[in-house]
Amino acid sequence: MMIITSGCGMTVLDPEGTVGEQQRDLIILSITFMLIIVLVVLILLTYFLVKYRERDGHRGYDPNIDGSVKLEVIWTAIPIAIVTVLSIPTVYTIFNIEEVPEASTENEEPLVVHATSSNWMWIFSYPEEDIETINYLNIPVDRPVLFKLTSADSMASFWVPQLGGQRYNMAGMETELYLQAGTEGTYYGRNANYTGEGFAEMRFDVNAIEESAFNEWVADVQEDAPELTQGIYDQFMVPGHVDEYTFSGTHLEWVDHAIDAEYAMEAWEREGYEPMNPHASDAPDGVPRLDIDVEAGSVETEDTQNEETPQEQDSHHHH
Amino acid sequence: MNLDWDEFIVTGEPFIHAGQISILLTTLGIIFVLTYFKKWKWLWKEWVTSVDHRKIGIMYIIASVLMLIRAGVDAMMMRTQLAVPEMPFLGEAQHYNEIFTTHGTIMIIFVATPFLIGLMNVATPLQIGARDVAFPFLNNLSFWTFFWGAMLFNISFVIGGAPDAGWSAYMPLASNDLSPGPGQNFYLLGLQITGIGTLATGINFVVTILKMRAKGMTLMRMPMFTWTTLITSLIIIGAFPILTVALAMQTFDRLWDTAFFTLQDGGMPMMWVNLFWLWGHPEVYIVILPAFGIFSEIITTFARKRLFGYTSMVFAIAAISGLSFLVWVHHFFTMGAGPMVNSFFSISTMAIAIPTGVKIFNWLATLHRGRIQFSVPMVWALGFIPNFTIGGVTGVMLAMAAADYQYHNTYFLVSHFHYVLIAGTIFACFAGTIYWWPKMFGLKLNARLGHWMFWLFMIGFNVCFFPQYFLGLDGMPRRIYTYFPEDGWFGLNFISTVGAFMMGIAFVIFVYNIYYSYRYQPRETTGDPWGGRGRTLEWATSSAVPPHYNFAKIPEVKGQDAFWQMKQDGIDPNEIVEYQDIHMPNNTGNPFIMCVFMFIGGFGLVFHWWPIAIIGAIGIFICMIQRSFSRDNGHIVSAEEVRKEEEGIREGQAHENG
Ligand code: HEM
Ligand SMILES: [Cu+2]
Ligand SMILES: [Cu+2]
Numbered sequence: 021m022m023i024i025t026s027g028c029g030m031t032v033l034d035p036e037g038t039v040g041e042q043q044r045d046l047i048i049l050s051i052t053f054m055l056i057i058v059l060v061v062l063i064l065l066t067y068f069l070v071k072y073r074e075r076d077g078h079r080g081y082d083p084n085i086d087g088s089v090k091l092e093v094i095w096t097a098i099p100i101a102i103v104t105v106l107s108i109p110t111v112y113t114i115f116n117i118e119e120v121p122e123a124s125t126e127n128e129e130p131l132v133v134h135a136t137s138s139n140w141m142w143i144f145s146y147p148e149e150d151i152e153t154i155n156y157l158n159i160p161v162d163r164p165v166l167f168k169l170t171s172a173d174s175m176a177s178f179w180v181p182q183l184g185g186q187r188y189n190m191a192g193m194e195t196e197l198y199l200q201a202g203t204e205g206t207y208y209g210r211n212a213n214y215t216g217e218g219f220a221e222m223r224f225d226v227n228a229i230e231e232s233a234f235n236e237w238v239a240d241v242q243e244d245a246p247e248l249t250q251g252i253y254d255q256f257m258v259p260g261h262v263d264e265y266t267f268s269g270t271h272l273e274w275v276d277h278a279i280d281a282e283y284a285m286e287a288w289e290r291e292g293y294e295p296m297n298p299h300a301s302d303a304p305d306g307v308p309r310l311d312i313d314v315e316a317g318s319v320e321t322e323d324t325q326n327e328e329t330p331q332e333q334d335s336h337h338h339h
Numbered sequence: 340m341n342l343d344w345d346e347f348i349v350t351g352e353p354f355i356h357a358g359q360i361s362i363l364l365t366t367l368g369i370i371f372v373l374t375y376f377k378k379w380k381w382l383w384k385e386w387v388t389s390v391d392h393r394k395i396g397i398m399y400i401i402a403s404v405l406m407l408i409r410a411g412v413d414a415m416m417m418r419t420q421l422a423v424p425e426m427p428f429l430g431e432a433q434h435y436n437e438i439f440t441t442h443g444t445i446m447i448i449f450v451a452t453p454f455l456i457g458l459m460n461v462a463t464p465l466q467i468g469a470r471d472v473a474f475p476f477l478n479n480l481s482f483w484t485f486f487w488g489a490m491l492f493n494i495s496f497v498i499g500g501a502p503d504a505g506w507s508a509y510m511p512l513a514s515n516d517l518s519p520g521p522g523q524n525f526y527l528l529g530l531q532i533t534g535i536g537t538l539a540t541g542i543n544f545v546v547t548i549l550k551m552r553a554k555g556m557t558l559m560r561m562p563m564f565t566w567t568t569l570i571t572s573l574i575i576i577g578a579f580p581i582l583t584v585a586l587a588m589q590t591f592d593r594l595w596d597t598a599f600f601t602l603q604d605g606g607m608p609m610m611w612v613n614l615f616w617l618w619g620h621p622e623v624y625i626v627i628l629p630a631f632g633i634f635s636e637i638i639t640t641f642a643r644k645r646l647f648g649y650t651s652m653v654f655a656i657a658a659i660s661g662l663s664f665l666v667w668v669h670h671f672f673t674m675g676a677g678p679m680v681n682s683f684f685s686i687s688t689m690a691i692a693i694p695t696g697v698k699i700f701n702w703l704a705t706l707h708r709g710r711i712q713f714s715v716p717m718v719w720a721l722g723f724i725p726n727f728t729i730g731g732v733t734g735v736m737l738a739m740a741a742a743d744y745q746y747h748n749t750y751f752l753v754s755h756f757h758y759v760l761i762a763g764t765i766f767a768c769f770a771g772t773i774y775w776w777p778k779m780f781g782l783k784l785n786a787r788l789g790h791w792m793f794w795l796f797m798i799g800f801n802v803c804f805f806p807q808y809f810l811g812l813d814g815m816p817r818r819i820y821t822y823f824p825e826d827g828w829f830g831l832n833f834i835s836t837v838g839a840f841m842m843g844i845a846f847v848i849f850v851y852n853i854y855y856s857y858r859y860q861p862r863e864t865t866g867d868p869w870g871g872r873g874r875t876l877e878w879a880t881s882s883a884v885p886p887h888y889n890f891a892k893i894p895e896v897k898g899q900d901a902f903w904q905m906k907q908d909g910i911d912p913n914e915i916v917e918y919q920d921i922h923m924p925n926n927t928g929n930p931f932i933m934c935v936f937m938f939i940g941g942f943g944l945v946f947h948w949w950p951i952a953i954i955g956a957i958g959i960f961i962c963m964i965q966r967s968f969s970r971d972n973g974h975i976v977s978a979e980e981v982r983k984e985e986e987g988i989r990e991g992q993a994h995e996n997g
Pocket of ligand 3: 619620623666667669670
């Protein structure tokens with residue numbers, strides 16, 4: 021795994037896209053203010069301690085001072101002013117990063133990618149390109165990407181620190197996140213929200229590549245990659261770690277986890293997986309690494325989800 | 340639940356085996372000592388059944404310190420595991436996950452909260468000039484629910500397996516499907532039992548403070564610690580019922596297949612998150628406001644000045660308590676609730692910085708023109724100011740939602756909340772314990788050891804947690820059990836671990852100091868042991884350790900800092916012309932037994948062993964019925980007895996001073 025670390029060494033302060041840059045600016049602004057506050061407190065504290073410590077020849081003791089309206093108004097007003105000053109760029113940025121990020125390419129229409137978490141792996145579907153990848157993500161550089169986030173089971177959080185802040189993936193719901201990569205490269209992405217045993221390793225690479233290279237890759241995948249079937253897909257519902265995979269077709273054809281929160285549990289049954297007390301004597305040691313059979317065909321299910329296309333339904337958009 | 344024997348007793352982990360053996364040995368040791376020295380009866384009569392607020396306070400503090408050791412060992416194990424990349428120390432993720440879950444839960448529920456409740460018990464009734472709390476029976480019950488709830492939670496790591504879904508127990512992760520086994524049930528029932536007692540404490544202290552103040556003590560003359568106790572109790576009454584309901588709903592989901600928060604059948608996992616933080620955010624103020632109160636007392640005492648801006652301090656805590664119910668969404672800005680919602684909660688959260696800032700400056704102003712004595716409680720209070728400020732300003736940074744998307748779930752957050760919880764709450768617990776130690780035990784802890792402990796702990800704390808801000812900004816998420824060399828997080832993590840062990844050593848010094856002081860420190864003879872600097876009524880009692888009726892004569896209050904004023908006016912509150920009968924409550928064994936049944940019932944539920952659960956429930960009801968029908972009007976300490984005791988105390992003082 022390649023991690024691009026910056027000159028100053030801190031990923032979040034060294035963003036490579038417009039979303040992350042806005043957040044970095046906000047962070048730097050706030051750090052500046054906060055350093056000043058801490059300094060003021062430290063200086064006053066030190067000064068008083070040195071000057072008024074009990075000692076021979078102590079001076080200035082006055083036990084009866086117990087307040088001063090003027091001073092108290094001043095130090096109520098100062099925090100109010102600081103909070104106000106910080107609120108404005110905060111609110112501005114909150115709203116701004118919900119919008120399509122500015123792009124320096126002619127293709128300004130955002131690329132849509134569905135990012136679905138499943139214990140403990142990442143499933144990325146490109147509905148327009150009709151391809152799906154597991155545990156890695158290719159995106160065109162510069163072009164904004166709209167991530168539609170959901171989860172098959174536990175709540176996860178989709179995070180690519182160098183591109184921008186995170187957002188939750190929740191089963192039965194869909195959240196959205198815009199990101200954009202300003203430079204080519206491989207970025208470290210991960211689940212930031214604890215999901216149990218396999219959480220620490222629930223990472224993925226984001227490869228930002230030239231638009232033309234991206235299109236070529238898409239065409240190759242459409243042509244050469246094995247086709248995703250429900251039989252293959254169900255194997256990814258079983259908790260465990262898997263390698264990187266690439267498929268043509270997407271699972272959105274038979275399930276959108278943003279609408280159907282129960283799919284994973286049904287898939288467990290089909291796959292014969294049963295949750296087990298981690299302290300049981302026959303419980304596996306650690307997180308299993310799953311071998312996916314990419315030849316597996318489709319499965320017969322009693323309640324076919326296929327009949328209604330998920331996209332037509334009005335998904336539970338968050339709150 | 341069908342369990343094999345080896346699933347019931349957790350096996351196969353060397354640390355857990357060590358734990359099991361040490362629990363067994365400690366238990367046997369305690370039984371042996373109590374039997375050998377024939378102390379069983381003493382323990383039962385003087386402590387277990389006691390309704391004396393001071394003794395209940397001491398029991399709270401002892402139990403919290405034991406829990407602090409347990410959760411502290413958890414912390415050391417986690418820091419060891421994270422010291423270097425791919426550390427094999429704890430083996431699999433599962434073990435780390437259980438440890439951070441129990442560490443966090445125990446620290447909040449079984450250390451911070453009860454420790455402060457212990458200090459409230461010790462000091463508040465004395466500060467308002469009362470002989471006891473309003474409901475002494477209930478007070479004893481509160482303690483035992485806490486104790487037995489904590490025991491139920493703690494046995495999980497040797498019996499059945501510890502919970503592993505984090506202290507926030509998010510659904511659906513904490514559901515049967517994703518967290519099978521009894522572990523999470525321990526969390527639910529242990530917290531439920533404890534929570535009942537905490538709620539009762541809240542009610543108890545509100546009534547005590549509103550109804551039992553000495554003559555002349557108007558609300559605006561109350562000591563600051565009493566004020567924070569009152570407001571904290573009100574927050575408890577507002578917040579704990581939410582926890583009770585949320586825990587019950589999750590318990591139903593796990594035990595009886597309801598679908599409040601599950602993935603199946605239209606459950607709403609996000610509802611848990613909301614309910615949890617609707618309680619959880621006020622909870623962090625429950626553990627910080629009393630800390631503010633303690634520091635206010637200590638700073639005024641050792642700066643030898645009145646508190647600067649008393650009125651604005653009171654309004655500040657009231658404002659904080661109100662706002663604390665309006666900010667819970669800041670724990671999940673990343674849930675994508677929309678920019679309007681996030682903006683609202685960003686601003687409401689930042690608004691808390693305003694009253695908090697006022698308080699910081701008022702403390703600083705109290706130092707101005709003071710005569711500052713660097714006693715051990717005072718250095719903790721002074722250390723609190725800058726360290727807590729760092730915690731506070733990083734809190735403001737986290738409140739800026741758009742930036743929080745980058746800090747959330749990272750070590751930046753871990754560092755922030757340890758800065759407020761340790762530099763605020765834990766510093767206050769140490770400071771308050773040392774400050775009121777003479778009131779509890781009649782002697783002062785050794786100051787030289789006390790200073791060593793403070794410096795080692797304070798420096799270790801910063802060495803441990805300051806680097807974590809940078810780890811967070813470098814993208815290190817919380818709750819990971821390991822990382823890789825390529826991540827580049829090794830150096831700062833290693834430093835952090837060194838700091839953790841410095842704090843560990845500091846704590847050992849504290850424990851040694853307790854022993855050393857018991858052996859060698861001189862006994863206090865007056866009720867005002869901090870160089871006559873005492874300002875509030877707890878220092879006005881006749882002797883270092885107040886007699887069980889607290890005050891032979893209830894003092895009359897003429898202003899703020901009541902005792903300080905008496906000293907200025909040359910009034911001796913213990914000069915008594917005519918002694919009077921004192922009415923005191925009787926001891927009771929009922930709450931202890933009732934809580935043992937709660938433990939039994941909870942244990943049955945954890946394992947789905949219904950007969951045991953039913954036995955527990957029946958036991959609880961029998962105790963309630965017994966209580967309802969018992970006529971207990973307390974007892975009278977006759978005027979003659981009081982006179983004898985008070986004269987004895989006077990003689991002792993004269994003898995020492997002569
Ligand atoms: C003695 C010093 C302490 C050390 C070295 C320490 C260390 C840690 C560590 C290593 C974690 C796990 C971080 C992670 O993996 O995400 C953690 C989590 C936590 N700590 Fe501490 N801690 C200390 C004291 C405290 C205190 C005093 C409190 C509260 C009063 C506290 C409350 C928590 C909480 C709530 C969590 C989160 C648990 C969770 O993620 O579910 N800690 N601490
Ligand atoms: Cu929702
Ligand atoms: Cu909060």
